[in-house]
Amino acid sequence: MKTILVPIDHTPAAEFTLAYANKLAVRWPAEVVLLYCHQLDDQAAEPAAVLRAQEQRLRVLVERLRYQQLTRQNGRRIQYRYRVLAGCLHDHVQAEAAACAADLVVMGLEHIDCGQEEAPGNHAATIAALVSCPVLVVPAKHRSLPNSLVFSADFDALGLHLLPRLSGLASAFPGSLDLVQFYPRTARPRRRRLKQALGRAASQLTWPTITEHLVEDEAPLEGISEYCARTQAQLLIIAPATTAQLLRYFDQCYTQTQAYHTQIPVLVLRATEPAVPEACCEHCQQRLAQEEAAARLAAYRAVAWA
Template sequence: MKTILVPIDHTTAAEHTLAYANKLAVRWPAEVVLLYCHPDSALTSAPAAELARQEQRLRSLVERLRYQQLTRQDGRRIQYRYRILSGCLHDHVQQEVMQHSADLLVMGLEHIDCGQQAAPGNHAAAITELVTCPVLVVPPGRRSLPSRLVFAADFSTLNPSLLPRLSALQEAFPAPLDLVQFYPPTERPRRRTFKQALTKAAAHLPWLMLAPHLVEDDAPLEGTSEFCARNQAQLLIIAPTSHEQLLRYFDSCHTTTRAYHTQIPVLVLRAQERQPSVACCDKCAERLALANKKSILPDYHSVRWA
């Protein structure tokens, strides 16, 4: 069974996050692992008793929300697990994702970590850097599952390992998918390259209703928000190449002006880091070194000389 890890911070917005995760769990279907990290500074003289009280509080929240926006039959089908830990989310989330083999992490845009509030999206961006599974950032408010998706990326440089990870989520998000590639006017000579990359990416995705779009715009982030608004998208999928690029999506200038892309859930994909090859013996080490040397040197024999 698939697993959704949901960090909870006991704020009102967290209820919306859990309600959204519940709908996903029914559609996929998936098991929900609820993770609450209680700040060390907030612990009483009896930490075990306090953690037990927080678990009971979490169970009460689950029972209250289990049937909200769901039929009783669907609510009963959801399986929950509870993880109550002492400390900060960013200290535990990596281990929890690995321990539960989480396929998706769902958290709030305004999640509070370690008892500290940050600008919207900052904690989510930090957590995304720590885990390898996709992270779904849900803004406050009641919302239904998406009926239209937008995947905005630079497909000419997109890491190939991201497409299978996105394909694994097709059952959770079976809505029509728009692939959009933005390029500045200075890159017009590369239009054919961009179009080929879009077509190649579309061929590796299982969505039945899929449409590629090549758009000229020198401000891709603003263009993405306008594209989502124009197409009434309910989920934006991004594949940032750096932590700074991810933070720009949730910059205060966008959250303050309530830009469209900050008002819908955002699914963040991260490429899996390739592990370096490790030799088990001296003979294997020599073979790896020879292979690396061959990969660096040009292969003149494969060139067709005129």
């Protein structure tokens, strides 16, 4: 059975995330693992009791939404698992995704972690960098599952090893799929090569209806938002090579102006695996692990406030 990991908080926007995951779990079908991380008060006398109370609060929310947005028959079909942990989400999500063998992470565009509310997209970009499975970022007030998809990437540089994992989501997101390759004017001599790269990608994907598009545009991010708006796409798939590229999709200039691509779900494929330094001994291994954890924490907290 497929597994959807849903990091969640207790904000109103979280209800839309869970409602979307519920519908997806019925369609796929899949089990839903709910992950809630609670920042404990230093004065808390009984941490275990606090976590139990938070889990009960989460169960009440699940039972309400299970039948509020779905028919009773479909609501009963969903299987849930609950993981309520102390601390910050970014400290646990990597291990939890591996432990439940998550096929997909579904999370909100806005999220509160460590008692802090981050700028839209910054939190999602951090989580996408920590887990190896695809991450679906769902904006608030969005409940409808898509039937029109757009996949935008640099297909000439995209590793084909990513495409089988994407094809595994075809039954979850049926519909038409547009492959869009943007290129600048200076790349006109490479059009044939880019067209061939599009064809190779299309041959590896299992959607029944796939259309390939080469689009000349000097600003691909603005271009893909305009393309999605023009075609009324309901899901955007991206494969950014770096975290910086991913953050650009959720830049405040786009969220504040409500650019089209920030109003629809965005499925993030991690195009490159982070380089892991080799340790020569156990002492060096511990030191590298500490440095990596400190770097992730610093990058996570050094984000712009909303």
